[in-house]
Amino acid sequence: MSLQYSPTKVTVVDAFESVVIGPDCWAYAIFNNIDVNGVAGTIDFGNGNIMTLNGGATLTMPYLGRPYGLVTIDASNTHIQMIWTP
Numbered sequence: 001m002s003l004q005y006s007p008t009k010v011t012v013v014d015a016f017e018s019v020v021i022g023p024d025c026w027a028y029a030i031f032n033n034i035d036v037n038g039v040a041g042t043i044d045f046g047n048g049n050i051m052t053l054n055g056g057a058t059l060t061m062p063y064l065g066r067p068y069g070l071v072t073i074d075a076s077n078t079h080i081q082m083i084w085t086p
Helices: none
Strands: 011-021 028-031 039-042 049-055 058-061 072-085
Touching: none
Parallel strands: none
Antiparallel strands: 011 072, 028 058, 028 072, 039 049, 039 072
C-alpha cells in the first residue's frame, strides 16, 4: 500500500472596501491587511470578539484540531484577505 499526498484546498476571501461574511467552518486562516496606506479594518469572530487589523498587519489563526466559526471582515476603508483551509 502506498501513501499519496493530497494537498489541502486553500480558499481566499477578498474584502476590498467592503464588509464580507467569511466561511462558517474553517480550521486554519491567515488574515492580511494589504492596504499600502496603513488603514485599519476589523475582524469579528462573534460573541463580541472583534479585532482591529492595522494596515500591513497579518494575523494567523492556528490549527486547533477543530473548526472555528463564522467570521465577518469589515474592510470598509481598506483591503483585507483571508486565506483559509477547511
